[in-house]
Amino acid sequence: MAFDSLADFWAMNGYAVYVWPAFAVVLGSLVAFALASVVEQRRLLRHVAALERREARRPGRTAAADEEVS
Amino acid sequence: MVMGAFTLSDERTAAGRLPGLWQGFAATLARDCRLRFRRRSELANPLIFFALVVTLFPLGLAPDSTLLASIAPGLLWVSALLAVLLSLDGLFRDDFDDGTLEQLLLAPQPAGVLVLAKIVAHWLTTGLPLALISPLLAIMLSLPGHSMGVLMITLLLGSATLSLIGAIGAALTVGLRRGGVLLSLLILPLYTPVLIFGAGTVRLAIEGAVLTPWLALMGAMLALSLLAAPWAAGAALKLSLDG
Amino acid sequence: MQLDTRKLGCERDERWLFHDLDWQIGPGELWRVEGPNGAGKTTLLRILSGQMADYTGTLLWHGEPLSHCRETFMASMLYIGHRPGVKKALTPLENLDWYQAMRATKGRARTRRDTCFQALEAVGLAGFEDTPVAHLSAGQQRRVALARLALGHQSLWVLDEPFTAIDREGVRQLETWMMTHCQAGGSVIVTSHHDSGELFPSSDVLKNLRFDGHGGVHIER
Amino acid sequence: MWPIIHKLGSPKWFYTMSGRWLPFLWGSGALLIIAGSVWGLAFAPPDYQQGDSFRIIYVHVPAAILAQSCFAMMAVCSVIFLVWRIKLADMAAGAAAPFGAAMTFSALFSGALWGVPTWGTWWVWDARLTSMLLMLFIYLGIMALRGAFASRDGGARAAAILTLVGVINLPIIKYSVVWWNTLHQGATFSITEKPAMPASMWLPLLLMVLGFYLLFAAVTIARTRNEIIRRQPSARWVRALAQGGRNGL
Numbered sequence: 001m002a003f004d005s006l007a008d009f010w011a012m013n014g015y016a017v018y019v020w021p022a023f024a025v026v027l028g029s030l031v032a033f034a035l036a037s038v039v040e041q042r043r044l045l046r047h048v049a050a051l052e053r054r055e056a057r058r059p060g061r062t063a064a065a066d067e068e069v070s
Numbered sequence: 071m072v073m074g075a076f077t078l079s080d081e082r083t084a085a086g087r088l089p090g091l092w093q094g095f096a097a098t099l100a101r102d103c104r105l106r107f108r109r110r111s112e113l114a115n116p117l118i119f120f121a122l123v124v125t126l127f128p129l130g131l132a133p134d135s136t137l138l139a140s141i142a143p144g145l146l147w148v149s150a151l152l153a154v155l156l157s158l159d160g161l162f163r164d165d166f167d168d169g170t171l172e173q174l175l176l177a178p179q180p181a182g183v184l185v186l187a188k189i190v191a192h193w194l195t196t197g198l199p200l201a202l203i204s205p206l207l208a209i210m211l212s213l214p215g216h217s218m219g220v221l222m223i224t225l226l227l228g229s230a231t232l233s234l235i236g237a238i239g240a241a242l243t244v245g246l247r248r249g250g251v252l253l254s255l256l257i258l259p260l261y262t263p264v265l266i267f268g269a270g271t272v273r274l275a276i277e278g279a280v281l282t283p284w285l286a287l288m289g290a291m292l293a294l295s296l297l298a299a300p301w302a303a304g305a306a307l308k309l310s311l312d313g
Numbered sequence: 314m315q316l317d318t319r320k321l322g323c324e325r326d327e328r329w330l331f332h333d334l335d336w337q338i339g340p341g342e343l344w345r346v347e348g349p350n351g352a353g354k355t356t357l358l359r360i361l362s363g364q365m366a367d368y369t370g371t372l373l374w375h376g377e378p379l380s381h382c383r384e385t386f387m388a389s390m391l392y393i394g395h396r397p398g399v400k401k402a403l404t405p406l407e408n409l410d411w412y413q414a415m416r417a418t419k420g421r422a423r424t425r426r427d428t429c430f431q432a433l434e435a436v437g438l439a440g441f442e443d444t445p446v447a448h449l450s451a452g453q454q455r456r457v458a459l460a461r462l463a464l465g466h467q468s469l470w471v472l473d474e475p476f477t478a479i480d481r482e483g484v485r486q487l488e489t490w491m492m493t494h495c496q497a498g499g500s501v502i503v504t505s506h507h508d509s510g511e512l513f514p515s516s517d518v519l520k521n522l523r524f525d526g527h528g529g530v531h532i533e534r
Numbered sequence: 535m536w537p538i539i540h541k542l543g544s545p546k547w548f549y550t551m552s553g554r555w556l557p558f559l560w561g562s563g564a565l566l567i568i569a570g571s572v573w574g575l576a577f578a579p580p581d582y583q584q585g586d587s588f589r590i591i592y593v594h595v596p597a598a599i600l601a602q603s604c605f606a607m608m609a610v611c612s613v614i615f616l617v618w619r620i621k622l623a624d625m626a627a628g629a630a631a632p633f634g635a636a637m638t639f640s641a642l643f644s645g646a647l648w649g650v651p652t653w654g655t656w657w658v659w660d661a662r663l664t665s666m667l668l669m670l671f672i673y674l675g676i677m678a679l680r681g682a683f684a685s686r687d688g689g690a691r692a693a694a695i696l697t698l699v700g701v702i703n704l705p706i707i708k709y710s711v712v713w714w715n716t717l718h719q720g721a722t723f724s725i726t727e728k729p730a731m732p733a734s735m736w737l738p739l740l741l742m743v744l745g746f747y748l749l750f751a752a753v754t755i756a757r758t759r760n761e762i763i764r765r766q767p768s769a770r771w772v773r774a775l776a777q778g779g780r781n782g783l
Contacts, residue, residue: 235699238695238696238699242679242692242695242696243679243682245683245688246682246683249682252675252678252679252682255671255674255675255678256675256678256679256696258671259668259669259671259672259675259700259703259707260672260699260700260703260707262668262707262710262711263703263706263707263709263710266710266711266713266714267710267713270713270714270717273717274717291706298699298702302695302698302699305695306692306695309688309691309692309695310688310692312685312687312688
């Protein structure tokens with residue numbers, strides 16, 4: 001441990017105003033990307049499920065829609 | 071009536087004597103120059119813009135000739151760069167709108183060669199005149215006399231590079247309705263090396279340093295963009311026509 | 314066989330416009346491509362004219378893949394699209410001369426000009442050769458674009474909606490040109506939104522390629 | 535060669551395979567970053583010159599490295615997309631771009647914060663910072679260009695071409711900025727060129743860089759997977775996926 005106490009650690013010997021925001025922004029953006037991608041996946045899958053339900057109720061399904069595109 | 075006058079034998083022998091690269095290049099270059107000279111007022115616009123921006127700087131700073139002389143290389147270069155940028159949006163747009171771009175890309179010659187002809191025409195009508203009038207504006211900014219020649223040479227070499235790189239951006243944005251602002255966003259970061267070496271070489275000329283390596287470097291940038299840019303712009307034009 | 318498609322397919326934004334299209338366009342054949350808007354007619358014509366490389370399958374020109382013979386193909390193919398391809402600030406002669414310079418085999422500028430004069434005369438623009446296109450009437454401007462057909466050295470014509478913005482007489486004339494071209498051994502691919510009966514009423518050479526609007530393409534010989 | 539490329543390029547195959555790797559990537563990436571941060575912040579010795587402000591290095595350097603690696607990865611994807619027309623490569627390039635831009639911004643932001651205690655000012659026209667700033671503009675340009683096209687395929691190809699033009703230009707920009715910097719005799723102090731860092735200092739940095747790479751892979755894969763679903767919501771296997779919840783694939 002490079003610091004004597006927890007308070008020392010938070011204070012970073014006076015450099016707290018530089019060190020903590022730097023870590024917050026960089027690590028924060030990583031966390032934001034991770035969370036956003038997971039949330040987005042859930043939203044998309046819910047959307048697809050809703051689409052499926054809506055089309056199941058409609059009688060004439062288009063055959064072209066089932067084709068896969070690579 | 072000459073409809074259907076071709077013969078099938080024509081077609082078979084055609085492979086042996088296809089239209090020449092040079093013929094297509096020269097015709098396109100001549101056509102573009104002619105078009106630009108038909109609209110003489112538009113021809114002057116980049117020059118007026120260049121002169122105006124250069125006039126604005128002393129007004130925004132101070133009429134102090136030593137201060138102006140020290141910032142003149144960068145100031146002239148930035149203004150010339152913006153003038154070129156301003157003229158780029160029209161490089162392919164008219165041709166795109168009236169469909170001649172489609173016909174240009176349908177020519178047997180490789181797209182890059184014909185695009186290069188258009189770029190050369192653009193440079194002849196913007197970069198070249200900008201370089202030629204730059205000493206006039208340099209005098210107004212009290213640029214030392216012995217660096218005038220270097221200013222012109224760097225602008226000649228540099229503006230050709232600017233036209234080439236800019237053509238890629240113009241080709242990418244030609245199909246977009248409001249491509250002008252986007253064009254600047256795409257192209258300006260790519261322009262920085264040209265600006266840095268162009269203005270830097272003029273600065274060094276004022277200080278009386280050896281310039282050959284830096285001029286050679288600008289020539290190298292021109293050669294590199296000459297090789298890559300027409301090809302990339304041709305590919306970009308194809309996708310813009312598809313979009 | 315002139316142009317030959319093997320399992321040709323095109324997909325745009327995850328939707329197949331058409332696929333597995335096997336189609337032969339032989340000499341002397343006049344093909345009409347029809348179908349509802351947005352079905353992919355223009356895209357098909359852009360692929361057939363070598364402008365779009367974004368397709369699956371192969372495209373053969375005289376039995377050779379198009380990518381191997383781009384130069385010869387472009388020299389013997391004529392395309393007229395929705396946009397006229399005519400510069401309004403230039404004269405009809407200048408427009409045509411530029412077009413001709415890129416396609417005609419090497420030759421003296423004088424003979425090139427003569428060909429252009431003849432072509433302009435054929436479309437009824439004699440006397441207007443040196444008037445800027447912007448000063449011509451809409452119909453005459455259209456004729457400047459069509460004058461390319463009269464330059465007469467391309468065997469394959471790909472014409473996207475050539476009948477728009479011309480009068481009844483012009484339509485008849487254009488039809489005649491196309492049929493003459495086919496009789497001379499050339500091929501024509503044309504789209505139009507006219508009804509089937511309206512065009513080429515006296516012709517039995519017309520063949521149809523029909524988009525049904527659901528991703529299906531039907532060849533009707 | 536061809537079957538392999540096409541198998542790799544199949545969205546369904548990619549979705550299934552990446553689903554197996556993803557939890558491992560998230561987990562190990564997070565673990566390394568947490569370990570590296572705690573080590574770097576609390577246990578690494580302070581720098582003899584800069585004191586504790588040097589700890590910014592543990593986020594600044596990984597962000598800067600990732601910003602450049604991300605661009606390189608996008609360039610490789612662009613080549614694959616333009617040459618072999620594999621859409622998956624384009625989806626990956628599109629998924630990586632915002633992350634790369636965020637890393638570039640992060641590097642600039644942490645660099646500016648580091649600048650205050652070391653140079654006494656928020657911003658200096660240092661060669662590294664300046665070329666980083668220009669790279670941020672190129673990232674933004676690529677993203678804006680992709681978004682400006684009405685057709686997804688058009689935007690994809692335009693973005694790919696611009697990425698390649700950018701990747702050719704970046705070394706030239708970097709070189710020119712360095713030359714410009716020496717020409718003007720500006721601040722010559724460079725942040726990372728420090729002689730012989732002790733292991734207790736560079737080990738946490740290594741952990742951080744590895745962790746950032748793993749998270750970059752995870753984020754890009756996750757975003758690519760989302761893009762696959764977004765592009766083909768009608769494909770049968772996507773429908774089955776949505777029906778079966780998230781346990782299916």
